[in-house]
Each structure stands twice: as structure tokens, then as C-alpha cells.
Amino acid sequence: MxxxxxxxxxxxxxxxxxxxxxxxxxxxxxxxxxxxxxxxxxxxxxxxxxxxxxxxxxxxxxxxxxxxxxxxxxxxxxxxxxxxxxxxxxxxxxxxxxxxxxxxxxxxxxxxxxxxxxxxxxxxxxxxxxxxxxxxxxxxxxxxxxxxxxxxxxxxxxxxxxxxxxxxxxxxxxxxxxxxxxxxxxxxxxxxxxxxxxxxxxxxxxxxxxxxxxxxxxxxxxxxxxxxxxxxxxxxYDVDMNKKGAPAYQRSISQVSIWPEGATLPAEALVIDTRNNLDFAAGHIPGAINIMNGGKFETWLGSIVGPEEKFFLVADIAAELEILITKAAKIGYEQLIKGAVVNPAGMTEKGNSFDLEAFKANKEQFTIVDTRSRDEHATAPIFEAAINIPLQELRERAEEIPTGKPILVHCAGGYRSAAGSSIVAGILKDAEILDFSEAIKEFQLIAH
Structure with missing residues (x-):
């Protein structure tokens, strides 16, 4: 045996x-x-x-x-x-x-x-x-x-x-x-x-x-x-699919439509941009959500995007697209991909630059959004005035965020804040949205 x-x-x-x-x-x-x-x-x-x-x-x-x-x-x-x-x-x-x-x-x-x-x-x-x-x-x-x-x-x-x-x-x-x-x-x-x-x-x-x-x-x-x-x-969605039985793996991922590099995506399409946050900030399709290709990509994809939605995948190289499609398939989401494309046209939107020293000097001039879980926010607070909206809820709750000040989005290490800031920017289009990114690591937890 x-x-x-x-x-x-x-x-x-x-x-x-x-x-x-x-x-x-x-x-x-x-x-x-x-x-x-x-x-x-x-x-x-x-x-x-x-x-x-x-x-x-x-x-x-x-x-x-x-x-x-x-x-x-x-x-x-x-x-x-x-x-x-x-x-x-x-x-x-x-x-x-x-x-x-x-x-x-x-x-x-x-x-x-x-x-x-x-x-x-x-x-x-x-x-x-x-x-x-x-x-x-x-x-x-x-x-x-x-x-x-x-x-x-x-x-x-x-x-x-x-x-x-x-x-x-x-x-x-x-x-x-x-x-x-x-x-x-x-x-x-x-x-x-x-x-x-x-x-x-x-x-x-x-x-x-x-x-x-x-x-x-x-x-x-x-x-x-x-x-x-x-x-x-x-x-x-996965419980139901497993009760029915999923389509054959290789055949299903081979049916995902690969669009030509630089192709123009349909207006108002849901776009999941998997490039790193710096490349995303340098230029992306307006409204795109930045779920970086990382160790938990498939979980965050299935947490942010519902099974009733169709979406486009964006990467910076073709080999990355292949990896992303296989990750999506692990949760049955390859069937939701309308198309996968390298560096599509229309990446005109840029992220706002974050001045860390200005923030340190005037924290009260920012609205801070914490995208960590409720448990993380409660047990390991970082900023007393932060509004806690977990990342998986942001698409539904972003309009709760006040827009009178620049909105600074943070998490624990930079991955969730990249996705979170892109979600908020796509919904609160007239607000100034900033990604705290990895700079959050400079700040100590508030002592209880």
C-alpha cells in the first residue's frame, strides 16, 4: 500500500x-x-x-x-x-x-x-x-x-x-x-x-x-x-457544480477565448487586471479591478467576482494568461471568462501617487479604509479612524465611504489594498483614491 x-x-x-x-x-x-x-x-x-x-x-x-x-x-x-x-x-x-x-x-x-x-x-x-x-x-x-x-x-x-x-x-x-x-x-x-x-x-x-x-x-x-x-x-457555485460534475478540464480551458495583444475590450466590461500594482498604476482600463496574480489569486477572484458575472482577464505576457486561466478553472471560473488578453488598448487611467510623509504629518486629512477582515481590524487595529470594509464587500459598499477627503486604502501587506483601491476608484470616480500598498508595514499596531 x-x-x-x-x-x-x-x-x-x-x-x-x-x-x-x-x-x-x-x-x-x-x-x-x-x-x-x-x-x-x-x-x-x-x-x-x-x-x-x-x-x-x-x-x-x-x-x-x-x-x-x-x-x-x-x-x-x-x-x-x-x-x-x-x-x-x-x-x-x-x-x-x-x-x-x-x-x-x-x-x-x-x-x-x-x-x-x-x-x-x-x-x-x-x-x-x-x-x-x-x-x-x-x-x-x-x-x-x-x-x-x-x-x-x-x-x-x-x-x-x-x-x-x-x-x-x-x-x-x-x-x-x-x-x-x-x-x-x-x-x-x-x-x-x-x-x-x-x-x-x-x-x-x-x-x-x-x-x-x-x-x-x-x-x-x-x-x-x-x-x-x-x-x-x-x-x-462550486457546491452545485460538484453535485453535477464539471466539464473536462483541458477541453474547458482550451475554449477560453484568447484575444490578440492590444485588442480593444467592450465598453463597460468587467476587467480583472492581474498585473502588479505598479504597472496597474502606470496605466489601466478605467474601472478595471487589480487582482494581482499571487498565491491566493483564485480565492480572491471568486470572492470579488460573483459566479453570475462574466469578465475579461488582463496580463502583461501570454504565459501569465495561461497560468491565470488554470487558476480560474480550479474554482470553475474559466467558464466565466469572456476573453483573456495581453496589454489591451485603452489603458489610459493612472493611479494617484501617494505621499507617505504628507500622510504622516496630516493623517486627519485623509479618509482611511481598512480592507482587512473584521477580525483583523478588531484585534490588530492600525489607525483609530479607519473605516473597515473587508475587500470582498467593497464592490457592494464602496458608496458608504465619505468623499470629502482623499481616500487612502490599506490592508496588512499591499495585496488587498491594490484590489481595494482599484474597486473604490472605479465606483467613486470623482474622488481621489490612494493605495497605501506596502508602506503600511511602517506602521505599528495600536496598543490596546
């Missing part, structure tokens, strides 16, 4: 290949199936099974493509209501592959249809738990991603209660030496206290994970519901 982890840094997503006797089962595969094909080829093996622990919200899976290309059986809980060919895989169900056996545990809490996969070795000994978004290293999955309008609080509380009983009834009884392989690591928005570690054992989690503490149900529920990160706009 061989277990191989595949880790996507951008989405902090872990998927797995389990190899036994020339056969491979995948758990929670990402959108691009090629890494799994490469692994299979290197091991002279065949992908025969794909297990989905639940319909993921933060990435699109390749399960349907793997079924169509390899005739791999998809195993998923019947509670998902999957619209693709599959085998129901619920509490008490199991299947053998080579010398190992996969057992399904119903582990609701993150979602009502979540399962975890208990892998048993050739001696029927519990070997590893593929815990999906149920158990993370240091945390458990958030319970608020599957809410419905009109019953939001009740549903998240109900799921949090389910998670309590999942921990008590399904996770705590496992042996200390059982390996834990979660679907996410630090940086994921599917939990709040995820460790940098990529794997663990149950015994370690029993000692270090707060969810394993001796808590009553109410204390557990209150702790789980408190301080969860924001929910990106794309999450519901």
Missing part, C-alpha cells in the same frame, strides 16, 4: 491517491486530473475509484472526468443527491481494492452529507482516516457553508451540533495511531485554526485539537460558530 498526497498551495487543498496491487483510489481530487494520471503511469497502475467526501465549496473536482475517461467508480454519500453516475457510499458501506478496504463513516457537521473514509490494511487494521472537511489538523470544518435563506442561524447551529456528535461518536473512538489525512491545510477558508501540518494521527489530535477537549455540546457549538472567516461568493 502506498498513500500519495497532492497539495495545491493556492487553495490549501489536499487530495490523495491510495495504491494497492496496481489499482488506485483517489480521494477528493482537484480539477486537473493530470497529476493523478502521472502518478498512475509512474506506478504502472490504473485509477479505479474516486471517493468524494462531500460536494466541496472551495474547489471543483475532476470526479466526473475521471469516470468518463477511466470508467472509475465514483463513491459518494446518497445524501449528496449527485447528478452523475455513482455508487452510494454511506455509514456501514465498504469496498475492497487490492489488499486494502475502504469504509464509509457518516460524519456530518461541515455539511449534512459529509463522509470520512476509514482505510483498513490487509490485516483489517484501521490505518488511516481521510477526513475531508470534517477533521482538520488542529480544527474541525466550519458548519456555515450550506445555509439556506430564511433559516440561516438555525441551520448553522444544527450542523455545529452534528459536528459535536461526529467528534464524540466517530472520531474519538478511533485508535491513537490512525493516520489523519484532511482535505485542507492552513490558509483554507473551510475552517479557522488549521495547522501548517499536512497530516497527523488521532492521538496527536486528541492532545492538541480543541474539538477533542472534554466539552459539553453548547460550549462546543459556541466555540465552533465563533470567528469563522468570510464566505467567498463562489462557494455555492
Amino acid at each position: 502506498n498513500i500519495q498526497q497532492f497539495y495545491d498551495e493556492g487553495l490549501a487543498h489536499a487530495s490523495y491517491a491510495i495504491l494497492s496491487e496496481g489499482k488506485i483510489a483517489l480521494v477528493d481530487p482537484g480539477r486537473n486530473p493530470q497529476p493523478y494520471y502521472d502518478f498512475a503511469e509512474a506506478n504502472l497502475a490504473k485509477i479505479v475509484a474516486v471517493i468524494e467526501t462531500h460536494p466541496h465549496a472551495d474547489f471543483v473536482s475532476s470526479h466526473l472526468e475521471l469516470y468518463k475517461n477511466d470508467d472509475a467508480t465514483i463513491y459518494v454519500s446518497k445524501l449528496v443527491g449527485a447528478e452523475y453516475p455513482h455508487v452510494g457510499f454511506d455509514e456501514g458501506d465498504s469496498f475492497q481494492m487490492g489488499k486494502v478496504t475502504f469504509h464509509s463513516l457518516h460524519t456530518p457537521g461541515h455539511s449534512p452529507d459529509s463522509i470520512s473514509i476509514l482505510l483498513k490494511d490487509e490485516n483489517e487494521k484501521d490505518h488511516a482516516l481521510f477526513s475531508g472537511d470534517t477533521l482538520f489538523i488542529g480544527d474541525v470544518g466550519r458548519p456555515d457553508l450550506r445555509e439556506k435563506a430564511g433559516n440561516m442561524t438555525a441551520q448553522r447551529e444544527e450542523l455545529a451540533k452534528m459536528m459535536y456528535h461526529t467528534v464524540q461518536d466517530k472520531l474519538k473512538p478511533l485508535a491513537d495511531d490512525v493516520l489523519v489525512f484532511p482535505a485542507h491545510g492552513a490558509g483554507s477558508l473551510c475552517g479557522k485554526n488549521l495547522s501548517d501540518a499536512r497530516q497527523s494521527i488521532i492521538g496527536e489530535q486528541r492532545q492538541t485539537n480543541w474539538a477533542f477537549n472534554d466539552l459539553d455540546e453548547k460550549t462546543f457549538v459556541d466555540s465552533l460558530l465563533q470567528g469563522q472567516p468570510y464566505i467567498p461568493k463562489y462557494f455555492g
